[in-house]
Every structure is written in C-alpha cells, then in structure tokens.
Amino acid sequence: MRTRTTGSRRTGRRLTAAFGVAAVLTTAACGGDSDSSGSGGSQSGDASLALAINAQPATLDPAQLAEGQQAYLWTSIYDTLLTLDNEGQLQPNAAESWEYSADGRTLTLKLRDGMTFSSGDPVTAEAVRATLERTRTTPGQQQGKLAAVESVEAPDDSTVVLNLSEPDSSLLVNLAQAAGVIGDPATIENEDSVLDPVGSGPYVLDDEATVPGSTYVLERRDDHWNVDAYPFETVTVRVIQDRTAVFNALQTGELNAGTVEAPQGEQLASQGFDIAKVDATAVGNLVLADRSGTVQPAFADPRVRQAINMAFDREKIVEQLLQGNGLATQQIFNPKGEAYVEELNDTYEYDPEGAKALLAEAGYANGFEITMPSTIISQNFEPTITQALADIGIRVTWEPVPPQNTASAVASGTYPAVFFIDGLNAAPRELANNFAPDGFLNPFDSELPAELTELMDQIATETDPTAAGDLLQQANEVIVENALTAPLFYAGTTWATTDGIEYLGDGSNTLNTVRAFGVSA
Missing domain, CATH: 3.10.105.10 (Dipeptide-binding Protein; Domain 3)
Structure with a gap:
C-alpha cells in the first residue's frame, strides 16, 4: 500500500484548465500528461483502466462539450490542438508549434504530420478551421472561449491561422481544452455523431460494448500518432452517481480507479489500494x-x-x-x-x-x-x-x-x-x-x-x-x-487505485483525462 499526498507548494506560473458543474458537485478532478515520453507509460501495452463518472455526457458534439468528468470521454476521442501536462504546463499536441504576431492579434499553429481521424481521413488544417469556425459560431459552452477569434484560415494543409479582434490571454489554455478539439468535417454535422463521434484522438467508442447512459467502452487506436503515451488498451467509463457505490465497485473489482471519501480511502488503503490525495x-x-x-x-x-x-x-x-x-x-x-x-x-x-x-x-x-x-x-x-x-x-x-x-x-x-x-x-x-x-x-x-x-x-x-x-x-x-x-x-479529492494502476495528477491541471493515470510496477 502506498499513500501519496500532493502538497500546496507554489509551482510558478502554471496554466490550469476548468471544471464543469458536474465536477463542482462532486469536487473530483484529475490532470493529464503531455508528450509521448511523459509519465503514464512510455510505451503502449495491454493494461485496462476502469473508472467512474457521476453523470452521463449529454453530447459529444465538439461545439457543446462540457469540461467536467465527461472530459474523460471526449479527451480520449478527440485530439486538442494543445494540451496541459500533469504539472499544468502548456505543451504541443495536434499542433506541434504555435506563434503569436508581435501585436498578439494573430496566432499561427503548425500541425504535426501523419494524423488521421478514426475514419481514416487525414487531419488537415481545413478540418481544424471548420471545427473552430463551427464552435465559435455555435451557441454553447465553448463559444465564449473563442470570442476573440474573428476568423480562422488554413493557408496550407498544416498551417492554421487565428485572427483575433484583440489579444486574449486565455486562448492558448482554451485550445488545450474543449474549445480546441478537432472534429471530422465529413461527419461533424451528422446526428449520429452526437454520441458516436469521429475524432483523431487515441481512442474510439466500442459501440457494441457501450451502453449509453451507463457504460462507455473506449478501445485504443494503435495507429494514433501518440499511441505510446497511452498504456491502456481499453478504458471503461461507468456512470455511478453515488460515492458509496464507487467504493463498493472498487472493492469488487468493477473499477480499478475511483474517487472516494477520505475515510473510505483509509479503509481501502488497509486493503492494499494505492491512495493519492489532491489537496x-x-x-x-x-x-x-x-x-x-x-x-x-x-x-x-x-x-x-x-x-x-x-x-x-x-x-x-x-x-x-x-x-x-x-x-x-x-x-x-x-x-x-x-x-x-x-x-x-x-x-x-x-x-x-x-x-x-x-x-x-x-x-x-x-x-x-x-x-x-x-x-x-x-x-x-x-x-x-x-x-x-x-x-x-x-x-x-x-x-x-x-x-x-x-x-x-x-x-x-x-x-x-x-x-x-x-x-x-x-x-x-x-x-x-x-x-x-x-x-x-x-x-x-x-x-x-x-x-x-x-x-x-x-x-x-x-x-x-x-x-x-x-x-x-x-x-x-x-x-x-x-x-x-x-x-x-x-x-x-482522494483517488483510490488498484495495484498496478497509478494516479499521476497533483491538481496543477484540472482537466479530466486518462493521461492522469499510468501503469505502476
């Protein structure tokens, strides 16, 4: 048994992401690592992760995403242009570099080569442009986060240019969250894609194993550009609203990671679970x-x-x-x-x-x-x-x-x-x-x-x-x-994980993503 407590030390200038209201009600959060060599496994394997969220996603439409516990799903299905690592530091993701103009009114992003959607279509600057334009013009939780964006251009297949009405200090962080996801323009308007989307992320929904509103099963894409950063071949996300039910599911093996009350964490620690506390x-x-x-x-x-x-x-x-x-x-x-x-x-x-x-x-x-x-x-x-x-x-x-x-x-x-x-x-x-x-x-x-x-x-x-x-x-x-x-x-938040699963977040990054979990020896 190992108990790890993350402190409240000041860690410098770090940008952190946001919760949705569902996460506010349960005060559960976790973070995500960034590059393919980061914590969480340096190479892909066949481990499985099973965790719980407290509410089903209303939609997986890129323009309507919520940044709560539902993010475990959409951050697995979609790539974001940028990302935040477990220490809250901004890192490249689908965009391998970015640069502001001198006046801060133009942001140019360069996409990495070789990315594909789960449909097999290539991820291009035009796909990014179409997604961002749709998000910024569609009423919803993400529209306001792109309020400073006046237009989006795709001058070539790997370059995306955001023209701003004024400099926006939050924009880069927003592009590492839901406002920065990339949808497939060929399917993004399809009604079926609302709960079964096509993305370029490391996982796809297993339609046969998924029970909407109850259980969501994600299968890793071994052709994903950053597959080595994801050690879990299968991620199962169960909708369990009651903390006691989560506690019981951990004990029965239905889950191998979950948030529990502090006294429950002490009990699980005595049973051999690893406990990580985020202050x-x-x-x-x-x-x-x-x-x-x-x-x-x-x-x-x-x-x-x-x-x-x-x-x-x-x-x-x-x-x-x-x-x-x-x-x-x-x-x-x-x-x-x-x-x-x-x-x-x-x-x-x-x-x-x-x-x-x-x-x-x-x-x-x-x-x-x-x-x-x-x-x-x-x-x-x-x-x-x-x-x-x-x-x-x-x-x-x-x-x-x-x-x-x-x-x-x-x-x-x-x-x-x-x-x-x-x-x-x-x-x-x-x-x-x-x-x-x-x-x-x-x-x-x-x-x-x-x-x-x-x-x-x-x-x-x-x-x-x-x-x-x-x-x-x-x-x-x-x-x-x-x-x-x-x-x-x-x-x-108190995280309990079974032997072999490690929770890596410390509260620096509050966006929920499976990159907060790794495989321990």
Whole structure:
C-alpha cells in the first residue's frame, strides 16, 4: 500500500484548465500528461483502466462539450490542438508549434504530420478551421472561449491561422481544452455523431460494448500518432452517481480507479489500494456578490466584507466538514497556479470579536439580515455559515432552491451573497468568472477598485505567461485586501487505485483525462 499526498507548494506560473458543474458537485478532478515520453507509460501495452463518472455526457458534439468528468470521454476521442501536462504546463499536441504576431492579434499553429481521424481521413488544417469556425459560431459552452477569434484560415494543409479582434490571454489554455478539439468535417454535422463521434484522438467508442447512459467502452487506436503515451488498451467509463457505490465497485473489482471519501480511502488503503490525495480541485467560496450595495447596502463597505472574512475558522471547516480532505484558503485561485500568493492566506485571522468591532465601526453595531439561496451545494455548510455569521451579528435566512435551479439562482442578482463550490479554472478565467461584468459570480456587476479594473484590462490582453502571472498576483492581492469575496477552503479529492494502476495528477491541471493515470510496477 502506498499513500501519496500532493502538497500546496507554489509551482510558478502554471496554466490550469476548468471544471464543469458536474465536477463542482462532486469536487473530483484529475490532470493529464503531455508528450509521448511523459509519465503514464512510455510505451503502449495491454493494461485496462476502469473508472467512474457521476453523470452521463449529454453530447459529444465538439461545439457543446462540457469540461467536467465527461472530459474523460471526449479527451480520449478527440485530439486538442494543445494540451496541459500533469504539472499544468502548456505543451504541443495536434499542433506541434504555435506563434503569436508581435501585436498578439494573430496566432499561427503548425500541425504535426501523419494524423488521421478514426475514419481514416487525414487531419488537415481545413478540418481544424471548420471545427473552430463551427464552435465559435455555435451557441454553447465553448463559444465564449473563442470570442476573440474573428476568423480562422488554413493557408496550407498544416498551417492554421487565428485572427483575433484583440489579444486574449486565455486562448492558448482554451485550445488545450474543449474549445480546441478537432472534429471530422465529413461527419461533424451528422446526428449520429452526437454520441458516436469521429475524432483523431487515441481512442474510439466500442459501440457494441457501450451502453449509453451507463457504460462507455473506449478501445485504443494503435495507429494514433501518440499511441505510446497511452498504456491502456481499453478504458471503461461507468456512470455511478453515488460515492458509496464507487467504493463498493472498487472493492469488487468493477473499477480499478475511483474517487472516494477520505475515510473510505483509509479503509481501502488497509486493503492494499494505492491512495493519492489532491489537496485542491475546487474552491468553496462565500461569494459577496453585492459589493455595490444594491440589495444589502452594508456589503458596499469594505469593513463589512473584511469582518465577514474574519468570522470563519477555516481550518476547523476543513477538519470537520471536509474530514481533512482539503485546505483552508483566503484566495480563489488554484494553489498550483500562477496567481497564487501563499502569504495572502494570513490576511484575515479568525477573530469574531474583531469582526464585530469592524461592523460597529462601519455603522452596523447591531448587525443586519441577509437572505441566501439554499442549494444542493450549500446545504451541508449552511449550519456552519449561519453560526459563524450570527456570532458577529449577521442573521442569515436560507431560501430553498431546487437543484436544477442552482446556477440560475446564483446568477440571478437576487441574493447579496451565495455559497458556491467552484471547480478551479485557469486564473484569467477565474478572475473573469468572479469579477468581469458578465461573470457568472458577479450578477450585480458590482463596482471594483480602480486598480483591479486596470489590472484586469491588462491581464485580458497579456499573452506573455510571465508578465500575465505577475499581473494576476497583483490582482489577487487587491481582491484579498479589499475582501471582494470570502473564500473558505479548497476541496480536495482522494483517488483510490488498484495495484498496478497509478494516479499521476497533483491538481496543477484540472482537466479530466486518462493521461492522469499510468501503469505502476
């Protein structure tokens, strides 16, 4: 038995990928390696991988892909233009090189030779152009990620040129995710391809063995250009919603890799399973959305927001509610990423008395009342949040929201604050998600400190990773010091694998792909 815990050390300027809502609800994530010589097996073999996801894919249409646990399927079927390795570093994939113009408004990618779709058709620049044009013009989860792309050209069979309306710091990461997949233009519009697509990836769906909605069986393509990077001849993805059922399936041998609760991980470790713990895959955040005081005027005062940050014993929350499977934090950014600043976690000490004094200074000695949505995400944390805020004089009423309305409630602009567990995204996207005018967690389009607005404008168009990382850290400092939100914890994930299977991710890359698994000796 081997137990491996990945730490929260700062790892420099690393770009990370995103979760879908399904992964937010289960806080499970994993990463992917990059080149054919990376971890996960240097040569192809006949091993098999069987793992579970919590929801079936609604579609495998390239323009409609979701970046949650469903990505185990589509990252196996499709190649992306670029990829992120297990350390979150951007790497070549279908595109073997890329280069920006001096003004950052033109991105030129060179495709590698010899790629084919599972149909046998060659992968050409025209196929990439057709897929990207379709994705950027089709309403769906991926359209906005190509918003800066004005047109796509294919001047020859191996060159793709993206013409941009303005530089986009998120574009390369997006091309390593669902927005960068390559579909076969000959079949991409076919109705049958929605759940049985033709891609150029390392696996194809086994139609006979697959039971849609229940079990998806992927068979490796031995003619794939990067076949040596995939040690598993067969990958079976089962839809299992209940964690206890996953735990049982691991014990019976139905699965050889799965995410479990921390106590279940300890039990499996005693039975000889390998256990790998990832400290941070999602952030639990008390979103202080109404920072302009539209619904609750008190929230416009930074002293009130600072007091709220002082109301929570974050370490205790991790210990008791997460059973130690996570980390306390005061930041919204991935601790493995380029925006993270370790010292910012010391900004607000747990100090209810000090918080009450700040509220009194702001004119709220008697506290105030707020209404928050009670969602499937918040329910387990509501007693703790209610008590912590009550201890400083803020009285919370929870308004029930049906599970299917969770996202709409969060984005409604009805509630001054919401508790949300958000899968860790690439830092520029995390920033926009929380503070851009159209950000999902910014329903009031609240006024921001001028310094943050200026930094966000610079970040949005900065294509140099080092410069962008410096700007993101500055933005992070402004966010924390002004208490623009109240992050409480990072939720972690515990992976259990059987002997011979190794989980390789550490949270740097949160895109779900079979490249996060390898064959161990």
